[in-house]
Amino acid sequence: MSESFIKNIPVQEYDVVIVGAGLAGTSAAMDIQKAGKKVAVISKLHPLRSHSGAAQGGINAALSAEDSPDLHAFDTVKGSDYLADQNAVEFMCQKAPETVRWIANCGAVFSRSSDGHIAMRPFGGATKPRACYAKDRTGLALLQTVYEQAIAAGVRFFSEWYVSDLIYKDGVTRGVVAFDLLGLNYTIFNAKAVMFATGGYARAYKVTTNAHANTGDGLSIVARHGLPLEDMEFVQFHPTGLAGRGILISEAARGEGGRLYNSEGERFMEKYAPESKELAPRDIISRCIAMEIREGRGVGPKKDAVEIRLMHLGERLIMTRLPELRDLAITFLGQDMIVEPVYISPTAHYSMGGIPCDIEGHVKKDSRGTIVTGLYAAGECACVSVHGANRLGCNSLLDALVFGRHTAETIINDLNNGTLILHKVTAEDADAAIGEVEGILHSKGEESVPVLRDRLRESMTENAGVFRTEESLLKEREILAELSERYRHIHIDDKNRVYNTDLEEAIELGHMLDYARFIVEGAIARKESRGAHFRYDYPERDDKNFLKHSYMFMHSDGTIKIEYGDVHIGKFKPKKRIY
Numbered sequence: 226m227s228e229s230f231i232k233n234i235p236v237q238e239y240d241v242v243i244v245g246a247g248l249a250g251t252s253a254a255m256d257i258q259k260a261g262k263k264v265a266v267i268s269k270l271h272p273l274r275s276h277s278g279a280a281q282g283g284i285n286a287a288l289s290a291e292d293s294p295d296l297h298a299f300d301t302v303k304g305s306d307y308l309a310d311q312n313a314v315e316f317m318c319q320k321a322p323e324t325v326r327w328i329a330n331c332g333a334v335f336s337r338s339s340d341g342h343i344a345m346r347p348f349g350g351a352t353k354p355r356a357c358y359a360k361d362r363t364g365l366a367l368l369q370t371v372y373e374q375a376i377a378a379g380v381r382f383f384s385e386w387y388v389s390d391l392i393y394k395d396g397v398t399r400g401v402v403a404f405d406l407l408g409l410n411y412t413i414f415n416a417k418a419v420m421f422a423t424g425g426y427a428r429a430y431k432v433t434t435n436a437h438a439n440t441g442d443g444l445s446i447v448a449r450h451g452l453p454l455e456d457m458e459f460v461q462f463h464p465t466g467l468a469g470r471g472i473l474i475s476e477a478a479r480g481e482g483g484r485l486y487n488s489e490g491e492r493f494m495e496k497y498a499p500e501s502k503e504l505a506p507r508d509i510i511s512r513c514i515a516m517e518i519r520e521g522r523g524v525g526p527k528k529d530a531v532e533i534r535l536m537h538l539g540e541r542l543i544m545t546r547l548p549e550l551r552d553l554a555i556t557f558l559g560q561d562m563i564v565e566p567v568y569i570s571p572t573a574h575y576s577m578g579g580i581p582c583d584i585e586g587h588v589k590k591d592s593r594g595t596i597v598t599g600l601y602a603a604g605e606c607a608c609v610s611v612h613g614a615n616r617l618g619c620n621s622l623l624d625a626l627v628f629g630r631h632t633a634e635t636i637i638n639d640l641n642n643g644t645l646i647l648h649k650v651t652a653e654d655a656d657a658a659i660g661e662v663e664g665i666l667h668s669k670g671e672e673s674v675p676v677l678r679d680r681l682r683e684s685m686t687e688n689a690g691v692f693r694t695e696e697s698l699l700k701e702r703e704i705l706a707e708l709s710e711r712y713r714h715i716h717i718d719d720k721n722r723v724y725n726t727d728l729e730e731a732i733e734l735g736h737m738l739d740y741a742r743f744i745v746e747g748a749i750a751r752k753e754s755r756g757a758h759f760r761y762d763y764p765e766r767d768d769k770n771f772l773k774h775s776y777m778f779m780h781s782d783g784t785i786k787i788e789y790g791d792v793h794i795g796k797f798k799p800k801k802r803i804y
């Protein structure tokens with residue numbers, strides 16, 4: 226890269242730059258813009274293609290007379306295997322009813338009960354039906370509504386722009402470096418505040434419900450600056466992905482009454498969770514399915530799936546409440562749930578871990594809670610932590626919307642009270658980021674990106690998936706070290722600067738390789754089983770040693786250091802989870 230080119234990089238100034246245009250980023254931008262601040266949202270996708278739009282099942286809120294925010298909080302904490310911070314959980318559950326009513330008033334068309342109220346269905350781990358839904362396309366209804374509101378407020382979106390680095394120097398946040406995918410033109414976005422809302426990281430697994438874009442970029446970008454990531458070992462495996470494909474059959478299918486059977490025609494959840502059966506939390510059902518398959522009671526040509534049966538619900542209910550799910554199963558497996566069972570198996574779905582944040586959305590720089598001035602995060606890339614070791618279904622859209630908007634409020638306050646100033650950038654601040662992108666574009670090594678990525682995703686599924694052992698994790702540590710080394714010698718064939726998806730995928734693989742190491746190191750160190758993290762060699766939860774959040778730091782030599790921080794326990798004292 227010639228010096229003059231670097232000097233010519235345009236610099237745009239904002240009060241706030243938000244990376245990510247899903248539910249968290251877009252809702253925050255809307256509020257910040259309405260408060261009269263200058264805000265830009267940068268998204269590598271068109272906002273409506275963000276993964277929020279793929280959410281099917283619903284959004285939780287205790288709206289009915291027999292339910293309460295307190296009960297919602299209890300279910301969430303129990304579901305989290307007591308690792309969630311209870312102050313954050315209480316805040317989210319209290320805010321849930323007003324948040325759902327607010328978005329309904331903005332125009333989100335929820336499904337309604339016969340008396341005209343917002344309809345709610347049961348979901349796993351919830352003692353009352355509290356999943357408010359728009360058929361089985363809830364996320365799209367919410368995202369479209371928030372996007373419309375943001376556009377009406379005048380938010381400036383940079384769609385199909387890729388953020389490649391955070392400008393963070395001397396403990397000060399200054400902005401981000403980004404380029405447009407259309408022409409690979411670099412721009413520095415200089416801002417008083419930067420908010421990450423970059424979504425989840427389950428794309429590191431081969432079998433996953435996650436969209437192609439969910440490559441955890443924001444996490445690796447932050448971690449490369451020496452800032453910590455929290456609880457990364459906790460990856461949620463959803464019990465019902467279409468067999469062999471991973472594509473989600475929403476928990477709404479079980480919420481509406483779907484039942485799980487093994488090859489012997491046994492409704493096996495009756496023996497594992499006699500009370501809640503198919504409505505036990507996801508971590509438990511995923512393990513039960515995996516156990517049935519392991520013990521030879523799987524169905525399908527490879528005996529690597531179990532059945533979900535919905536035939537007894539009838540065509541009318543399926544067509545009115547689960548039409549998308551039916552389409553997906555027909556398209557990808559040729560199985561019509563109205564007349565036959567659908568084959569399903571666990572699939573990597575959600576990231577409980579992420580960028581550590583306090584309740585206000587400030588990013589933390591250590592396990593004691595010291596905050597980074599000017600840096601914020603919300604949504605799935607953040608760890609507040611409301612989901613602890615296992616998230617309950619329909620709490621994530623809620624998390625994105627509640628904490629997206631609450632973080633906006635924090636940023637507005639921080640701007641108004643003068644905590645944040647614009648720290649000027651120089652063109653050199655973009656040197657490293659641009660050097661890296663151009664280095665990949667011109668790379669001529671012998672390694673292929675798709676080959677390395679397949680190896681990463683297959684081995685993570687195999688060794689750091691639903692079941693883990695010291696042996697499998699140590700093996701994965703070695704595989705990741707080898708893949709990272711090979712990544713230094715990649716090549717990409719397409720050298721074009723216009724819509725170069727090869728380049729984007731190569732950058733994303735770099736992110737995946739970095740954060741995968743946090744998942745594995747966290748899992749090696751956590752010698753217990755809690756929520757989604759199940760160790761065969763340590764099958765019990767160990768509150769004495771591990772009722773703690775892990776904070777992991779990547780050093781410049783690539784090693785990862787772990788410290789542990791306290792969990793905020795409130796009125797719900799840790800107990801054994803029985804469902």
Ligand SMILES: Cc1cc2nc3c(=O)[nH]c(=O)nc-3n(C[C@H](O)[C@H](O)[C@H](O)COP(=O)(O)OP(=O)(O)OC[C@H]3O[C@@H](n4cnc5c(N)ncnc54)[C@H](O)[C@@H]3O)c2cc1C
Pocket residue numbers: 244245246247248249250267268269270271272275276277278279280281282283284285363364386387388389422423424425434435436438442443473475574575603604605606618619620621622623625
């Ligand atoms: C199939 C599926 C179904 C789900 N169903 C439900 C459900 O029913 N209920 C529920 O509560 N939760 C559900 N979830 C989870 C929930 O949808 C997500 O956790 C939530 O929507 C995340 O929102 P977000 O705003 O944090 O991120 P996302 O919506 O994922 O948005 C991330 C944004 O970051 C941008 N981005 C990322 N990296 C970069 C970069 N380097 N540069 C620029 N932009 C970048 C992307 O373009 C995107 O705009 C589901 C998830 C999946 C995968």
